[in-house]
Amino acid sequence: MMDLSGPDLGMVLYGGAVALAVIGAIGVATATHLVRIVLAIALLEAGANLLLLLSAYRFDAIAPIIVTGREGVDSMVDPVPQAMVLTAIVIGVGIQAFAMSTVLKVHKVYATLDVRVLLKKMEQEIDAQAGVEPVSSPQAPDRAGIPGAAAKNVEF
Amino acid sequence: MNWLVLLIVIVMLAAAIAVLSLRNLLGALAAASVVSLGLSVLFVILRAPDVAMTEAAVGTGLSGVVMAMGLRRLGLWRVEATSSEAGAEAERRLGLAQPVTDPEGERHDV
Amino acid sequence: MYRVTSLLFAVGLTVLLFALVSHLDFGHAPMVVGESVNRLAAEQTGAANFVTAVVLGYRGIDTLGELAILFAAATAAGLVLGHKRSENSRREADGGAILIYGADLFFPLLLVVGLYIILHGHLTPGGGFQGGVILAAAFFVPVLARPGGGLNHRALSIVEGLAGASFIVIGLWGLWGGGEFLQPMLDKGTLGELVSAGTLPLLYLAVGLKVGAELAGLLTTIAETEANE
Numbered sequence: 001m002m003d004l005s006g007p008d009l010g011m012v013l014y015g016g017a018v019a020l021a022v023i024g025a026i027g028v029a030t031a032t033h034l035v036r037i038v039l040a041i042a043l044l045e046a047g048a049n050l051l052l053l054l055s056a057y058r059f060d061a062i063a064p065i066i067v068t069g070r071e072g073v074d075s076m077v078d079p080v081p082q083a084m085v086l087t088a089i090v091i092g093v094g095i096q097a098f099a100m101s102t103v104l105k106v107h108k109v110y111a112t113l114d115v116r117v118l119l120k121k122m123e124q125e126i127d128a129q130a131g132v133e134p135v136s137s138p139q140a141p142d143r144a145g146i147p148g149a150a151a152k153n154v155e156f
Numbered sequence: 157m158n159w160l161v162l163l164i165v166i167v168m169l170a171a172a173i174a175v176l177s178l179r180n181l182l183g184a185l186a187a188a189s190v191v192s193l194g195l196s197v198l199f200v201i202l203r204a205p206d207v208a209m210t211e212a213a214v215g216t217g218l219s220g221v222v223m224a225m226g227l228r229r230l231g232l233w234r235v236e237a238t239s240s241e242a243g244a245e246a247e248r249r250l251g252l253a254q255p256v257t258d259p260e261g262e263r264h265d266v
Numbered sequence: 267m268y269r270v271t272s273l274l275f276a277v278g279l280t281v282l283l284f285a286l287v288s289h290l291d292f293g294h295a296p297m298v299v300g301e302s303v304n305r306l307a308a309e310q311t312g313a314a315n316f317v318t319a320v321v322l323g324y325r326g327i328d329t330l331g332e333l334a335i336l337f338a339a340a341t342a343a344g345l346v347l348g349h350k351r352s353e354n355s356r357r358e359a360d361g362g363a364i365l366i367y368g369a370d371l372f373f374p375l376l377l378v379v380g381l382y383i384i385l386h387g388h389l390t391p392g393g394g395f396q397g398g399v400i401l402a403a404a405f406f407v408p409v410l411a412r413p414g415g416g417l418n419h420r421a422l423s424i425v426e427g428l429a430g431a432s433f434i435v436i437g438l439w440g441l442w443g444g445g446e447f448l449q450p451m452l453d454k455g456t457l458g459e460l461v462s463a464g465t466l467p468l469l470y471l472a473v474g475l476k477v478g479a480e481l482a483g484l485l486t487t488i489a490e491t492e493a494n495e
Contacts, residue, residue, distance in 0.1 A: 018287060104347060
């Protein structure tokens with residue numbers, strides 16, 4: 001494995017795992033569509049799983065399964081992180097399914113999946129239930145007066 | 157072997173960027189499945205056949221099916237991107253190719 | 267402003283993760299627990315697959331917690347979506363000849379593969395989680411082919427409850443036998459044979475049935491939700 005010419009295996013794999021996790025985190029932070037946020041959480045999870053499993057790898061080791069006899073027990077990779085990742089993957093899909101059903105419910109109630117529109121609708125709902133007028137700051141950009149000013153930020 | 161790993165990692169990262177940048181959510185879902193598939197191949201290379209099997213069955217198969225059923229219920233199951241002019245314009249202006257809001261995502265049926 | 271903040275966040279996360287990663291020596295894992303597990307697992311549990319030995323033997327209570335989380339997620343999804351499919355609602359067309367015959371053809375094959383993977387979990391790669399997902403797929407493909415037929419949610423929850431209860435009962439059996447909770451019981455048998463490793467295959471069978479029933483119910487619940495008009 002080490003004699004082969006090529007890129008450094010550890011650097012490639014660690015770099016890939018970190019990049020995957022960072023891309024997922026950026027997606028969670030910047031995406032505006034709820035379904036895309038759920039997908040980004042899955043990416044973040046994939047990066048974390050890869051990172052955890054990389055810590056178990058040993059050069060010139062075999063998978064932790066006895067095939068014949070007892071030989072090879074001394075040169076096996078670590079089974080404990082593998083069991084943890086196994087658990088994490090299965091929990092991940094359960095969480096993802098729950099998130100998807102929540103998204104379905106949100107779409108049924110609010111008829112939108114854009115987080116910014118959703119925030120506005122929820123604030124309006126809270127204001128209406130509290131019985132107060134929507135608070136308007138004097139510094140706030142005039143959304144009602146200028147046509148198109150609102151559409152620049154949020155499209156309904 | 158090292159080149160194979162490098163190739164898989166590059167494909168995975170490209171697919172991960174595609175998940176965030178594709179306008180069509182069905183395409184984004186397919187890209188997420190590609191990430192998961194590459195991950196399961198990497199798990200085999202890292203001597204973890206159990207985990208690779210789980211990732212292939214759960215991450216690639218089941219979570220894709222769950223999300224696809226959800227997209228179908230949401231009315232976002234569209235194979236070709238029917239992006240309106242305004243949407244493409246807004247996307248170009250933002251640069252990040254993030255759909256500010258899916259203009260047709262709110263009313264389309266299956 | 268918003269994008270600058272998220273960019274800073276991403277840069278910070280990258281720096282943090284690389285600081286973590288730079289302390290890890292790739293390819294030379296400091297195996298403290300793993301070394302002992304690899305040395306002792308074959309004698310202590312009788313399983314040839316050490317990942318199974320860890321999942322069900324050494325960290326069995328962890329698996330029980332995982333099953334609880336999965337159960338909570340499936341139940342919560344069912345609660346959020348609800349079962350409100352009225353009979354006179356718009357019926358969906360069935361999946362067409364290819365999907366229907368394909369589903370009928372694949373159902374027994376998927377069932378056999380799923381059970382094989384579950385029952386050989388202590389010998390070869392695989393086990394309750396992977397096989398359970400395949401079982402769920404086996405029961406869900408016919409639902410895709412014939413929408414409206416649906417799965418019997420009551421039967422699914424009975425299977426799920428029985429499997430979960432038997433997992434706990436096997437765990438309590440170890441406690442009653444004078445050991446720890448979820449201690450492997452029964453004869454260890456010969457390493458590498460199908461009937462070996464004591465209670466581990468039984469535990470994995472319970473896990474597989476529970477995971478399969480839960481995920482099949484979850485998928486059917488999402489599939490039966492009313493389409494948004």
